[in-house]
Amino acid sequence: MMAFLSNLVNGISLGSIYAIIALGYTMVYGIAKMLNFAHGDVIMVGAYIAFCAAQYWGFPPVLALLVAMAVCTLLGVTIEKLAYAPLRQATSLAVLITAIGMSYLLQNLALLIWGANPKVFPDLIGLGSIALFDGQLVVKGATLVTIAANIVIMVALTLFTARTKMGKAMRCVSEDRGAAELMGIHVNGTISLTFAIGSFLAAIAGFLLCSSYPVLQPTTGSMPGIKAFTAAVFGGIGSIPGAMVGGVLLGVIEILGKAYISTELGDAIVFAVLIIVLLVRPTGLMGKATREKV
Amino acid sequence: MTKQEYAGPILKVEDIHVYYGAIHAIKGISLEVYQDEIVTLIGANGAGKSTTLNTIAGLLKPRSGSIEFCEKPITHLGASKIVPAGLSLCPEGRRVFQQMTVRENLEMGGFTRTPEEIDESMEDMFQRFPRLKEREKQIAGTLSGGEQQMLAMARALMSKPRLLMLDEPSMGLAPILVEQIFGIIQELHGAGVTILLVEQNAQMALSVADRAYVLETGSISMSGPAQELAHNDAVRKAYLGS
Numbered sequence: 102m103m104a105f106l107s108n109l110v111n112g113i114s115l116g117s118i119y120a121i122i123a124l125g126y127t128m129v130y131g132i133a134k135m136l137n138f139a140h141g142d143v144i145m146v147g148a149y150i151a152f153c154a155a156q157y158w159g160f161p162p163v164l165a166l167l168v169a170m171a172v173c174t175l176l177g178v179t180i181e182k183l184a185y186a187p188l189r190q191a192t193s194l195a196v197l198i199t200a201i202g203m204s205y206l207l208q209n210l211a212l213l214i215w216g217a218n219p220k221v222f223p224d225l226i227g228l229g230s231i232a233l234f235d236g237q238l239v240v241k242g243a244t245l246v247t248i249a250a251n252i253v254i255m256v257a258l259t260l261f262t263a264r265t266k267m268g269k270a271m272r273c274v275s276e277d278r279g280a281a282e283l284m285g286i287h288v289n290g291t292i293s294l295t296f297a298i299g300s301f302l303a304a305i306a307g308f309l310l311c312s313s314y315p316v317l318q319p320t321t322g323s324m325p326g327i328k329a330f331t332a333a334v335f336g337g338i339g340s341i342p343g344a345m346v347g348g349v350l351l352g353v354i355e356i357l358g359k360a361y362i363s364t365e366l367g368d369a370i371v372f373a374v375l376i377i378v379l380l381v382r383p384t385g386l387m388g389k390a391t392r393e394k395v
Numbered sequence: 396m397t398k399q400e401y402a403g404p405i406l407k408v409e410d411i412h413v414y415y416g417a418i419h420a421i422k423g424i425s426l427e428v429y430q431d432e433i434v435t436l437i438g439a440n441g442a443g444k445s446t447t448l449n450t451i452a453g454l455l456k457p458r459s460g461s462i463e464f465c466e467k468p469i470t471h472l473g474a475s476k477i478v479p480a481g482l483s484l485c486p487e488g489r490r491v492f493q494q495m496t497v498r499e500n501l502e503m504g505g506f507t508r509t510p511e512e513i514d515e516s517m518e519d520m521f522q523r524f525p526r527l528k529e530r531e532k533q534i535a536g537t538l539s540g541g542e543q544q545m546l547a548m549a550r551a552l553m554s555k556p557r558l559l560m561l562d563e564p565s566m567g568l569a570p571i572l573v574e575q576i577f578g579i580i581q582e583l584h585g586a587g588v589t590i591l592l593v594e595q596n597a598q599m600a601l602s603v604a605d606r607a608y609v610l611e612t613g614s615i616s617m618s619g620p621a622q623e624l625a626h627n628d629a630v631r632k633a634y635l636g637s
Binding site: 266269270272273276277279280281282283284285286287288 | 452453454473474475477478479483484486490491492493494495499502503504506507550551554
């Protein structure tokens, strides 16, 4: 029983990281109608920056995280301006290939700068562990911080899109870019803002990911990136609550699958569940089928 | 804000050419709209009516020619600069934000204005369109076609435009709703809004307009006072079904 609880908590924690990454995918897809496959690698850059700031420059953990957030936000907006914005009128395939190219570019730049040897990410959260039920259930501080961060981010983003003027403008652009332009909404600015938010969250995700799984190398972002993308599709791409639900469920399924079915098949189980969900609900768990009213 | 008077046209389109890729959609259109007028563009499907409005609104860029609004060039401005200048387009097919509430749609219509101005205009809109007030918190996608058209018009008016462009406001509506929409157009005109109206329903359009332009495959074939065109044999044959 305690083992199950422990696995569940770990699953929710891993899922929270997927959810935070998935937000970046789902928001960019919703607004810019593109799959930003370089998103996973922005996470890796964020983790490296936090690592350098803490390890080499001696920054305190919070400051290291802030520096990583700033760099990633800037990086995300720059990538969008340089690589994607010129392709606004191009076919979606051209944009997709560019995104994949950008992903490799970031990985190879990281290889050039930080080398191929994995770095051991320091324990920056440093909260120790909490023992529950007379020490039968031990939860790591990083695990709790990750879950808490996920909840805070979800509430903040939901409020942002529901209440603020810029958040509403993002929903407009997501629904009908042309009509949004006719409102006087600056569509390019809105897309930049979306990339900024997504990349800002990527830095947090990178920090949390490496706090729980402390091996940092240039490919660190790839697999979590793909899993988070899966989570976004699973939950219904374009939907913010969908990213949350999809991410957390995926994390739980992965950890429980690895614990109780097969460690080797853990990832296969994750993708099998995705296939089943998409067969039953092609729009994902919380995706809206577009209805046309005449 | 006192209304500035313009002796010349408030909208002056001169010899614009618009392409969709290799297709030459608009072949040298010139038109003018003066303050307090209702001007209509009529013509068959594919004549270029919507393309003309979308180009004026800044969604499309003309390859050559010029557009002046309130004596300032707007040819190369994007829509987000044109709206605050006082030009608003209510697009074809209504295009209200289906997943947002009626109130949110109206707020977005006032995107370029201050919260106080938005509140003030929102009250105006609710007075003019009481139906929208009743449905304030409803999701726009659940409104009927006529209500969505009213919402689209109210949303376009939220920016307090000097010139309102309406693209096929009667499209897909039952005859009684068409009457109602045209009634609203006349009321707006009475309240001092200048209107550029694109319509398939040429008869209705000519009956409310001061002047009209007839569009045929990307260029203007005729223009003049609406009453005159309504009695012109060629126009009657081609667009009025008699």
